[in-house]
Amino acid sequence: MALFTKKEFAEKCGMMTKNLSVYVGRGQVIVRDDKLIDDSDPINQSFLQKHSSKIMTSDEEAEIIERVNSVTRKINLELSEMADSEDSSGDLGGIPSYKVSEQLLKYLDTKKREKEVLLLEIKRQKLEGEVIPSELIPPVILQMNHSLMTEIKNELEEVLRTITNKHRITHTELSEYRRMVTDSLNSGASKAAASAKASIQALISEYSEKRGVGERN
Known part of the structure; x- marks a missing residue:
């Protein structure tokens, strides 16, 4: 006893x-x-x-934490690769990339030398309505980032449910793991959004006239 x-x-x-x-x-x-x-x-x-019998061993808990950390590292890596990709901007008004890389610096240097020609082309595009309004670009990127994080969060929720069923984790433990995942996702989303917004604004400023390039008259 x-x-x-x-x-x-x-x-x-x-x-x-x-x-x-x-x-x-x-x-x-x-x-x-x-x-x-x-x-x-x-x-x-x-x-x-x-x-x-529901209490996890230290090895089981370590395994779950490692799986959560592994998924978090994968998310951060994908966000980093997305930011580094030279093709990540698609056709967003001719913006070549998010991050100012060595290749982009060379690209911008070339464009500076052709500034007069570029401004004339921009004016022509404005008259023909071909230039995407600059204020539309950040919301598009942020929406894409939000959609990506939502899908990743849904997948992680499935992982947590699977682990919960397998190990019979208590609600308190599940809440703690869910908080860890949510904090990591929010941190990654904030960093990605800030990085994308800053890069886009820098590039828009580089290509804009003082009164704003890309806005239709």
Whole structure:
């Protein structure tokens, strides 16, 4: 026979003391008059066996954390590659890339030398309505970033559900892992959005006249 305080018994069952108190109130855990819990009591013994089996081993917990970290690293890598890609901007008004790389610097240097020709071409495009309004570009990029993060979050939620079913993780533990994933996603999304916005604004400024290039008259 072993006697435990509520806190000790709760830890053995893998839950918080306040959660154990709920089970005590329901009569699923018996507390003695001296406020100790006897694990040899049949009711307490059954409760302990049921809930201690749900506690993950340190190796299992490490595996889950590593899987979450692995997915987070993959997300950050994909965002980084997206920012570094020379083709990532598509046909957004002729903007060649997000990040000012060595190739882009050479490209801009060439364009500076052809500035007069470029301005004439821009004026022609403005008259013909061919230039995309510059104020539309950042929202498009941010929407793309939001959609990407939403899809990744949905996939990660499926991973967490699978892990929860396999290891019978408690709601408290699931909430903690979900918080870790959400924090990582929010951090990655904020950095990606800020980087994309800054790069786009820099490029728009480089190609704009003082009164704004790309806005239809």
